Amino acid sequence: MSEKRTFRQLVINPGSTSTKFAVFDNERCIFEKKVEHDAAELKQFTRVADQKDYRTGVVLKALEEAGIPLSSFDAVVGRGGILGPMESGTYLVNETMKEELQNCPREEHASNLGGLIADEIAGRNGIPAYIVDPVCTDEMSDVARITGLPDLEKFSFCHALNMKAVARKVAQKMGRRLEECNFVVAHLGSGISIAPFRRGRIVDVNGATQEGPFSPERCGGLPAMQLMKLCYSGKYSYEQMQEMLMKSGGMYAYLGTKDVREAEERAAAGDEKAQLVLEAMAYQIAKEIGAMAVVLEGDLDRIIITGGIARSEFITGRVIRMVGFLAPVEVVPGEEELESLALGGLRVLRGEEKPKVYRGTRRLEE
Ligand SMILES: Nc1ncnc2c1ncn2[C@@H]1O[C@H](COP(=O)(O)OP(=O)(O)O)[C@@H](O)[C@H]1O
Numbered sequence: 234m235s236e237k238r239t240f241r242q243l244v245i246n247p248g249s250t251s252t253k254f255a256v257f258d259n260e261r262c263i264f265e266k267k268v269e270h271d272a273a274e275l276k277q278f279t280r281v282a283d284q285k286d287y288r289t290g291v292v293l294k295a296l297e298e299a300g301i302p303l304s305s306f307d308a309v310v311g312r313g314g315i316l317g318p319m320e321s322g323t324y325l326v327n328e329t330m331k332e333e334l335q336n337c338p339r340e341e342h343a344s345n346l347g348g349l350i351a352d353e354i355a356g357r358n359g360i361p362a363y364i365v366d367p368v369c370t371d372e373m374s375d376v377a378r379i380t381g382l383p384d385l386e387k388f389s390f391c392h393a394l395n396m397k398a399v400a401r402k403v404a405q406k407m408g409r410r411l412e413e414c415n416f417v418v419a420h421l422g423s424g425i426s427i428a429p430f431r432r433g434r435i436v437d438v439n440g441a442t443q444e445g446p447f448s449p450e451r452c453g454g455l456p457a458m459q460l461m462k463l464c465y466s467g468k469y470s471y472e473q474m475q476e477m478l479m480k481s482g483g484m485y486a487y488l489g490t491k492d493v494r495e496a497e498e499r500a501a502a503g504d505e506k507a508q509l510v511l512e513a514m515a516y517q518i519a520k521e522i523g524a525m526a527v528v529l530e531g532d533l534d535r536i537i538i539t540g541g542i543a544r545s546e547f548i549t550g551r552v553i554r555m556v557g558f559l560a561p562v563e564v565v566p567g568e569e570e571l572e573s574l575a576l577g578g579l580r581v582l583r584g585e586e587k588p589k590v591y592r593g594t595r596r597l598e599e
């Protein structure tokens with residue numbers, strides 16, 4: 234019997250406050266590390282892309298300390314960023330992609346560093362760099378793009394990497410391929426994405442930074458007229474509003490914590506406000522799942538709940554009570570982003586998939 238070749242990959246997931254990275258030999262993780270970055274240290278960089286050399290250095294230092302030589306890698310894979318809308322899959326980091334990530338990403342987000350750091354390290358070794366199922370994965374139907382105001386076109390922005398990976402696993406458990414199933418997948422983390430998967434494609438989704446349920450740190454969808462009045466009230470600057478919507482809104486704005494566990498403890502100890510806010514988060518999540526089930530016209534095989542908050546029985550219990558009539562619910566706690574990056578790279582290294590080629594931004598709004 235012939236020996237199966239072992240492919241070694243370095244996978245990198247840059248977050249807003251940390252960089253997570255790991256080394257995989259085929260499907261097996263042999264090294265994993267999370268480096269928390271000091272807020273003051275990151276503050277010296279004006280733009281996210283400016284952090285590339287600093288974070289690359291952090292990864293290289295850790296690999297050296299662990300005695301893992303760069304020459305042992307077959308590919309480097311990064312969590313990909315906010316490029317133009319693209320189909321799900323594994324993409325080669327090419328010059329067009331690098332130029333956009335470096336100079337003109339559609340939005341500033343730490344995941345923009347994934348492709349850049351992967352390319353920097355891969356380049357030192359003459360091996361390919363990839364990104365997998367980036368946050369700009371866009372498989373939405375045309376009808377889902379219409380907002381009601383022609384100036385504002387809805388675009389897809391979600392936790393595609395973990396959602397696709399978890400959906401693939403649930404399909405596998407059911408003895409099917411992802412393309413043979415209809416799911417509603419809810420990723421519940423610091424940000425929340427809830428999407429209908431029609432035959433494996435994400436045909437709609439709440440934009441994880443501006444629509445749908447509020448999350449531990451983000452406001453989600455807000456009443457538009459009231460929001461407009463607040464923006465023009467002179468009370469807050471553009472930057473303050475942005476910070477409020479993205480980082481200090483949602484549960485944090487009500488309770489002063491982004492930790493659902495702490496909120497649960499307070500509720501259990503009789504804090505009525507904590508109880509109400511958690512109830513409201515569960516209520517909004519269930520309502521969004523219901524809306525996405527309607528997109529699938531009720532033809533769904535499973536509802537899948539994943540992300541850190543999927544560990545919360547307080548939240549999952551209430552959500553399941555509200556949406557359980559729609560389909561069986563599968564809870565897959567946590568996220569598997571590093572593993573998902575490795576599996577995406579591996580499918581290409583093994584020749585099971587061809588790497589896709591990014592051809593540049595197709596700006597829907599222009
Ligand atoms: N055991 C748990 N019970 C309840 N909530 C949890 C648990 N573990 C993590 N969480 C919550 O999950 C959220 C973070 O989710 P996570 O998917 O790790 O987010 P991200 O990676 O997007 O920052 C936090 O609000 C955290 O309190």
Ligand SMILES: CCCC(=O)OP(=O)(O)O
Nearest residue numbers: 368390391392423424441
């Ligand atoms: C919608 C994907 C981008 C995002 O919000 O990711 P984090 O929750 O990791 O910040």
